[in-house]
Amino acid sequence: MSETIPVTILTGFLGAGKTTLLNRILGEAHGQRIAVIENEFGEIGVDNELLQQGDEQIVEMNNGCICCTVRGDLVRILGDLAERRRRGAVNFCRVLIETTGLADPAPVAQTFFVDEGVARDYRLDAIITVVDAKHAPRQLDECHEAQEQVGFADRILLSKTDLVSEESVNALMARLRAMNPRAPLLRVHFGQVDLREVLDIRGFDLREILALEPDFLEDVSHEHDDAVGSFVYRSGKPFDFARLFYFMEIMVGRFGQELLRYKGILNVAGCDRRIVFQGVHMMFGDTAGLPWGEGEARESQLVFIGRNLPRDQILAALASCHVDG
Numbered sequence: 001m002s003e004t005i006p007v008t009i010l011t012g013f014l015g016a017g018k019t020t021l022l023n024r025i026l027g028e029a030h031g032q033r034i035a036v037i038e039n040e041f042g043e044i045g046v047d048n049e050l051l052q053q054g055d056e057q058i059v060e061m062n063n064g065c066i067c068c069t070v071r072g073d074l075v076r077i078l079g080d081l082a083e084r085r086r087r088g089a090v091n092f093c094r095v096l097i098e099t100t101g102l103a104d105p106a107p108v109a110q111t112f113f114v115d116e117g118v119a120r121d122y123r124l125d126a127i128i129t130v131v132d133a134k135h136a137p138r139q140l141d142e143c144h145e146a147q148e149q150v151g152f153a154d155r156i157l158l159s160k161t162d163l164v165s166e167e168s169v170n171a172l173m174a175r176l177r178a179m180n181p182r183a184p185l186l187r188v189h190f191g192q193v194d195l196r197e198v199l200d201i202r203g204f205d206l207r208e209i210l211a212l213e214p215d216f217l218e219d220v221s222h223e224h225d226d227a228v229g230s231f232v233y234r235s236g237k238p239f240d241f242a243r244l245f246y247f248m249e250i251m252v253g254r255f256g257q258e259l260l261r262y263k264g265i266l267n268v269a270g271c272d273r274r275i276v277f278q279g280v281h282m283m284f285g286d287t288a289g290l291p292w293g294e295g296e297a298r299e300s301q302l303v304f305i306g307r308n309l310p311r312d313q314i315l316a317a318l319a320s321c322h323v324d325g
């Protein structure tokens with residue numbers, strides 16, 4: 001039997017810095033071919049646009065969260081990839097799965113033990129959890145998923161330490177150590193990390209996981225926080241960027257705590273490149289993305305993930321932020 005393919009699950013709460021880390025990993029001259037599976041919460045896949053594609057095989061899984069509704073898809077995608085690899089149609093030596101920020105990693109990890117086909121071809125190497133030093137204290141207070149992500153981690157990477165004081169970082173590190181004493185903690189600045197810290201760490205020890213959650217292999221169902229939902233704004237009309245910014249400032253002032261994550265690609269008047277716009281709670285920003293193609297339909301797509309957000313009001317306000325709005 002041939003060697004099993006190592007798999008790394010990259011998890012972390014919404015906006016923690018998973019894609020930033022993934023880009024770093026893919027950008028390193030490691031000489032390895034990596035297949036990436038991207039899962040997004042919400043109808044559109046933005047991360048795919050944010051990833052700087054090289055030789056990697058990138059497969060997107062939208063319309064649900066990997067840990068529940070699309071777990072069947074994950075099994076199918078892994079099966080397809082392994083089959084194509086056997087036939088020589090694709091060539092990769094490891095798989096990286098970026099879960100949604102709302103995923104409970106346990107059911108994703110379970111897939112590698114309970115599905116026979118998957119277990120034959122793949123071996124779970126580790127769960128890597130990115131923790132946002134600025135927003136984690138509150139996320140850990142409020143969200144079960146954020147706690148699970150820390151609890152199941154084999155490595156915890158602390159991002160955004162540049163945004164908070166040293167005392168806050170130390171307090172958070174003490175809290176994380178208490179929640180998960182077995183996972184080494186590392187600081188990462190915009191995803192900068194030694195690859196040896198995240199790949200081939202053989203961190204996944206089923207015995208430890210079973211100690212943490214004795215019914216790990218049986219418990220296939222789990223619940224998300226019902227109040228958390230997502231919606232998408234789409235439009236072909238160019239945005240008046242100043243107007244949009246003004247609206248966003250008001251919106252984050254009012255709903256910042258409930259607004260877990262928002263991100264998208266914008267068609268901005270007078271700009272020939274896509275504008276990548278994203279934020280976490282009250283912090284948001286924009287960067288220039290890829291140029292729009294010749295004759296390409298310039299559609300803006302913005303996904304919002306939050307708790308009890310006034311969807312219709314937000315969509316109507318966005319519709320008034322276009323140049324002819």
Ligand SMILES: Nc1nc2c(ncn2[C@@H]2O[C@H](COP(=O)(O)OP(=O)(O)OP(=O)(O)O)[C@@H](O)[C@H]2O)c(=O)[nH]1
Binds near residue numbers: 020021101160189261
């Ligand atoms: N200041 C600071 N910002 C960071 C750091 N790491 C990531 N960011 C920023 O945080 C924002 C979110 O980063 P992403 O990598 O998209 O986060 P994500 O976890 O993939 O987000 P979702 O997939 O939506 O859950 C981006 O604006 C990043 O540039 C860091 O170390 N410091």
